[in-house]
Amino acid sequence: MSLSLSFILRKIINIAAICGGSYLAILFASFAIRRTLIITSRFEKKQDLNRRLKTVAPLLQSLAKYVIGFFAVILVLRQLGVDAAAILAGAGVVGIAIGFGAQTLVKDILTGVFLLIEDSISVGDIVQIGDLTGTVEDIGLRVTRIRPFSGALVIIPNGEITRIANFNRGFTRAIVEVGIAYEEDVDRAIQVLQNIASQYREANPSKILEEPTIHRIARLDSSAVILRVILKVAPKEHWGVERDLLYLIKKTFDEEKIEIPYQKHVVFMKDLR
Template sequence: MNKVLIFMDKFFKTANGDLNILGKLAKIIFIFIIIKVLTKIVHVVIDKAVKRKKSNIFHRDERKINTLVTVIKNIIKYVFYFIGLVMVLDMFNINTSSILATAGIGGLAIGFGAQSLVKDIITGFFILFEDQFSVGDYVKIGEYEGIVEELGVRVTKIRAFSGELHIIPNSNIQTVTNRARGNMRALVVVTVAYEEDIEKVSRVLNEVCNEIRESNESIVEGPNLIGLSNLGEYGMDFTIVARTKPMEQWGVEREIRKKVKEAFNKENIEIPYPKRVIQER
């Protein structure tokens, strides 16, 4: 054991007992490994503590808690890495205490060119505390839209329906359209041929609306037949509108279209489509 210690002293230390370059590099690696392990342990503890609370809260509050947990994890990670950075600077005899005392943390961040980072963090906290959106919400931010996967102190991550992950700095978030707050609208336009009887079509569509209203639990209000809404190039347009729970509007629209098609097939009501007639002379 003594031989190992002597070898390490020769390999990692200078003649006067201070750490050489290899020794400092090994210590830096060790510091950040410890930080990584501590971060993982704290994250596990937070997840277990939150998991015990989730059984007694509503779904809306659960999404809010998930967002808070993500932000807290990020803050803890940044604090650990900041401590590690201070320890590394101390190894190179850089007086970090005097830097922090004279310039302050804000001045140090600006000195490192981190103005945008500070702006991202401040905007992230405003988004969180104003409850603009939470993890799991369907939002549109600028040209991007999708499900919020993560709301961090610096960036927001949105998963598009195509599978793409959009990572947006919080400072770039100007206008947010949240499509998961309150009741959503389901709208279906049904087109029938001009030869069909308007009263018959209205009766069949009202029957479909009543059937869906009684069977679909995602519907909050309706569906209701608005009536004949347009005279198009190929047929007459009838509009059906319903109010649904958040994120359920597309499923309700699909069900309405399916039921309408089945009812039209049963009642021999024609849905028009472009036709080409070829006459031989």
């Protein structure tokens, strides 16, 4: 009886030691992952470092947690007298069967790995995937979560991501087109647009990276001469810049008496009496 009790106590102590050691190993792995990312990214900008930590660190920490947890379970089962070799062999057979039957899952995971390795997108980036534009909230090995302007969280399997437009890398361009009537002086309208764009750049030096460009006549429509303004702007700023310019152009054109044509409908009332 005494031997049996001491045997049980030894097993309990071993299991507690395995659980405690696994917990400490997970904490150490999480710390080591963050420190490694910080050291390897010490020459990058602080913004890039924060982006990398938000994107890669949670994934690697989760992976480390699952790996350590798996081996901890195997060690606990061995303490309970369960044949761990048989479990591993069975897991290998099941893994092969899943590999043959879940090719889509394997494709999702491989695509997710390459997305992270190539640093194509990161958490917090504004991207366009297909016809969906939104902010990346999470990148996993199997799925990527994006929240568009509507607020709904969209979950995309990584295997379906074939083309990405990332608005957070390098620069973007704000492109604004405005139509004027054929009767208006084109040179005068171009000069007004140039003044608007230059003044806006002076007022927002952090947003506008280069001198604005006026493309003069972009095209001739049926009822308007289309002028185009292009500004090279900081990442993800082009939407706000375009809205600001449209407001300033409308306001200035009204003050300068430059006509912006629009569709008009003429209704003739016929006296049926």
